[in-house]
Amino acid sequence: MKKEESKILDKLGKNAGFKVPDNYFNDFNARLMESLPEVKITEEEKPTMWVRVRPFVYMAAMFAGVWLMMNIFTIGSKSTATGEQRAAQISAGVANEKNAEELINYGSVSDYDIMTYEDSVNMEMEEHDNAGN
């Protein structure tokens, strides 16, 4: 701040030469308090529990509504798909390499199934032999 000021002001100092009557501020404060008119204060009401949780409830309801609508449209689209549309969906799925592999795997027979089948054939043959004897 010093660098902003001038030589003239440096010489004069910050006392402007003004003064007030003795005990002025105490008297002023007391007089003013007596002269203040009545005022009406609008007190802020504390928010109720419902007011506080309302935004969250509204948001939850909105998400639930969106979820419900998505489900309704999904079901609707399934039931209204024509045979051609379904065929197109299947062919699109088959074109995908991953889906195709899944389909192949789905169609193949597991070792367990093979063993079970061989065992049952062997068992049948044994039963037949035993019956022949």
Added chain:
Amino acid sequence: MAAKAKYDEAEIIEQLHRQDTCRAAFGRVIEHYSEQLYWHIRRMVIDHDDANDVLQNTFIKAWTNIDNFRGDAKLSTWLYKIAINESITFINKKKALNNISIDDDDSFLVNNLEADKYFDGDEAQIKLQKAIATLPDKQRLVFNMRYYEEMKYEDMSEILGTSVGALKASYHHALKKIETFFENND
């Protein structure tokens, strides 16, 4: 004598918004701010009796509008704004009463300073007051707030609604004008 309770502005603002505590809280506000606002007003209107009237109007206006003060700004900023408005309104009314154009400077306020019983300054201090009175109202405010009150430019910016850069420029211009006044009135 009982010790004064600590002034906690947040607590005072809360009490100001309750019907049962607002009057006492406002008493604390008056106690806390009356002196600094008085000196701010006195440097603007110069005369003690005028400063007393403007200070009283400032607090009464603040009190009657206390319900509109929501605590978004500092209480001091709000009170200073009211005090500045009241001071400028008072000076303009006084100009009108004395048939002085509203565009003229406020030199007329300093004319009877020598005769003021609540002024004990010397010739140089009277000359400084005359120099300050030649400044436009806003420049006079900026000069007084910075030079006498040593207020931060950031706080002044909030009160006057002017950028810090513009306030610094305004203060610099005020200093130059005061120096020129002293050079021309040697």
